[in-house]
Amino acid sequence: MTTKTWLISGANSGFGRHLSERLLSRGDRVVGTFRALGSVEDLSARWPGTFRPAHLDVTDPAGITAVVDDAWAALGRIDVVVSNAGYGLMGAAEELTDEQVAHQIATNLTGSIRLIRAALPHLRRQGGGRILQLSSVGGQVAWPGGSLYHATKWGVEGFADALASEVAPFGIGVTIVEPGGARTNFRYGSSVLADPIDAYDGTPAAGIRRILTERTTHGIGDPARMAIAMIASVDRDPAPRRLVLGSDAYQAIEGALTTRLAEVRAQRESAEATDAPLEGGITGGPADLNSETRND
Template sequence: MAETSDGRVWLITGTSSGLGRALAEAVVARGDRLVAAVRRPETNDDLVAEAPDRVKVVRTDVTSTKDVHEVVEAAAQGFGRIDAVVNNAGFGLLGGVEEATEDQIRSQLEVNTFGVFNVTRAVLPVLRAQRSGHIFMISSVAGQFGAPGLAWYDASKFALEGFSEALAAEVRPIGAKVTIIEPGNFRTKWAGDSMVMAAARIGDYAPSIDPVRALFSGLNGNQPGDPAKAAQTIIRMLDEPEPPLRLVLGGDALELIRQKLARQTAELDKWESVTFSTDFDKA
């Protein structure tokens, strides 16, 4: 039985599996309305069957501005408003900077970064007109912490973080909010079937990259994060009057980010005198 809800409208990209799918299920169970933007609509047939009056599934490639504008229009026209936008579509590319092909690199950035830009730009006029709305950016611990073998994935998420931080300040006057979600390792297909492997392997990089490959191989299916719990947490953030700009999900992610910030602070302190030495001398 669906929970009581005010029937808010969610636009979620990438709902075929993983966190996007878990969130889509939670939104429908809550009684809210869902517009699912997904490359394979048939993966969401069960959600449509469960709530045909509250679920719209639109075949969407987030790298296509035409597709993106069509799904935003389907949400705004079909349900009259958009309360939450979840930029979730994305994938991981594992391999060294030299090991990935140009096509693989461009695909990584087109989906994870430019796809988010496309959706956000298309939805902003709707949020501006209604003077409300909450944009959730599904980033990653990789948006804060760079790891060997994930340079291109990290680049896509670091770009998303800076974009989102600036966007949050821009949209505040129109009543819209932005929250960057930074998950750690969650039990999804990200490290398994959804992971794209770089086309080549260069032996010189084995000492730095092979341990990362082994880590993900061993972790797949045993990740500590629960997607269903993450979905409920994101829904909760929509109810928060003052949600955080960044929300870390998972104890593993929190520990990695804290370690990175401690190293960064120590490095700033160590080189502080050099930093100040580049200023003009005081008169």
């Protein structure tokens, strides 16, 4: 097995912690970013030669660029970039503050985009590599009470999906990871619950509030096994575009896609009825324009 060098955001907890520990245990090198001071001291102590800690708040654009550039300068090559840092903001859309909305987007969406964009020139120059973008079952399915979280995950999936085709010519593979509920600290540790509005009591949006306050449910996914699957995906060629982890994720995503496809197929005739009449046999659409969207 050839050792690899990884850059993992949010290496101090959750999937980032599981990935870091497993990779370091097998002899790989890890640049692990963390926001909470003191949260990776044990990793530095156990693997002083192969773990490189880097303090980073992914809402800081200049900080992202500095950490990524420093990591490449110090290590020469990074094989895999794992965009993992994030958290869940829960509550009905009306219950969220503007500040909460902005921070959720800055962390989960634009933070991920900036991290990957900072790494792309390095990956290109070295002739390839892999990107793992941590998403969620919530990047394919949307439930009430999680509208902003879903917005960030659906958004980052769209970014990563298009990115994969953009960077494939450079030997860079992109995989979107879609785990279901896992036994990490995400649900009861890193999720933020908005202040309630009484009008939403008893509505579907209140369901997530009950889960987070009663703390009676636990994810069925084993984060250690999920980490193993993520690591194994890096050796697959071509890179899998999506990696679904957990039976709950599989069932929810399959159900959502099946319903969505049925709704689209039911509109085939009405969709075609809005096409402009053919003029001289010339027609076109997004697919004919290399997926370029036109509004003219």
